[in-house]
Amino acid sequence: MSILTWTYIMVGLTFALYLTIAWVSRVKTTKGFYVAGGGVSPLANGMATAADWMSAASFISMAGMISFLGYDGSIYLLGWTGGYVLLALLLAPYLRKFGKFTVPDFVGDRYYSDVARFVALLCAIFVSFTYVAGQMRGVGIVFSRFLEVDVNTGVLIGMAIVFFYAALGGMKGITYTQVAQYCVLIVAYLIPAIAISLKITGNPIPQLGFGGTISEGANAGKYLLETINGLNTDLGFAAYTKGTKSMLDVFCITMALMVGTAGLPHVIIRFYTVPSVRGARLSAGYALLFIALLYTTAPAVASFARYNMINTINNTAYADAPSWVKNWEKTGLFAWMDKNNDGIIQYSKGTAFKDKPTFTKETGAHGQRLMSNEPSADNGNEVYIDNDIIVLANPEIANLPPWVIALVAAGGLAAALSTASGLLLVISSSISHDLYYRMINRQASESQRLTVGRVMIGIAVCIAGYFGINPPGFVAQVVAFAFGLAASSFFPIIVLGIFDKRTNREGAIAGMVIGICFTFFYIVNIKFMGGTAWFMNISAEGIGTVGMVINFLVTLIVSRLTAPPPPEVQELVESIRYPRGAGGAVDH
């Protein structure tokens, strides 16, 4: 059977599975809709959190980024896992004991203020929309590459599927679908990784393999990482295992990603779904274990790919290049501009030509696709490689059968859909619960609120789909926003809300507003107005760390200068510190 047939079968089967789960777990109550009735087992919640967390970017792009960045890629590995320690120790158990539905719920109640609630609500919606646009695009891209349908059609199909199971099952449907999606995506990630590890190092465990020796070819017997260091420096790149960024910047970016992770509403909300405080602590452990399975494999895949890429491409005649090169050239993820007309691919540091490849309809002397881009004169590099190839082309590089390639497509879709659905639920619950029920219509009946929740999912899917079809040019830039804003807004005031009884309404609002504004304008200045990183050369990706520190300081100082919170709020803080009495999530 062909790859395409296999892909249709794989994707069809997994979609049918998701829809069946959604139908079985459909809900009739708001509690089921927002927090899955608070009855999800820690193990299942751990898997769902892992799927929720690992997006199309983690699945498709991350290994590729690390492959090109080498040591500097560690910021993503550390940043996107370390936040779970903060979650498990500082947030999850207490928010579970608090036992409401959403993050703005906690902020609004703890700071006895609808202003604080509203600010938190706006942050939650903004952060989630930023994120979800990228996911819908991811769905479209996987569809277009593997199923040969138009990107836009892919986005529409993805929208329909997500809408169906999110609106029907709410958090409950999403949770159990995410469990299935985790299984699909991790199997799809590990099979090619193990195969490549075996092929290059002879070790079936990728995590160990990339510290081992190369098993065949000219470099047989040498340590893989040392060999890559050598290849990298020969071609003008920095050594693979050494960093190029400043330590302060690496620290700030990693910290912003960690704290941002712990402050992301779609991650926090998952810990409301388990039945107990104990369950919240345990399920954070499971979540990180399941995430770590992929996150420790990714850097191994990255180094295998780096070795393989340089070895098979550089100084190879285009006519002799392996078939995956030509397959991915068709999709525009790989391009070769024969700058010195020798028919041989030369790969080295620098960009081969300006911007992304714009292909003309013609092909060159060796059959390669020609481009209208202006070649860069300052380097001899002839190759353009998109980060995403690393994971997507893995099965072909390892000569795996077509069904594995199909499985990778299904895995990419699972990663994108699971994250998108979690985010859509946050948007829907923010509007239908925090805005409509808590602030507009306190008399709304259960069924009215469910209807509003479902309608909001519909509207959110449409907006997300719109951005998926017409991606704003700045999708890559806005990721810095999502983490920076989550780090500089939610994290400090939730932590202080739990650990400092004296923190009051005035402090929290001042801290949130000043933290966000600082981070927001710093990022806008760099990313959109061409400004410089004026604060100690910290990049836009890392400034959330500084915003977080500012938020902490402002909140603490303003709280000390104004009246302490009322006694009942101090009692609330006292009560969330002790696990006993955490019933189901309370509807207020």
Next chain:
Amino acid sequence: MEKSLAQYWKTNLTYMVILLSIWGVVSYGFGVFFAEQLNAIKLGGFPLGFWFAQQGAIYVFVVEIFVYYLLMQKLDREYDVHE
């Protein structure tokens, strides 16, 4: 009762401080600030600093969360605040 609850909370904070210190040391200490120096040590084919940044710190994170879970489960029972 009040006193013992205060004691419970204090022990919890101690656990947290210890675990978060380890968290900081393996990721930022070994993986970032002292990575260069640690890279002189080799763990098989891995330079040690690089290994902490791309593997070791993540393993430690996972273990830490489970350790905290077990410590707190014991503490909850000791002070009779478990669910």
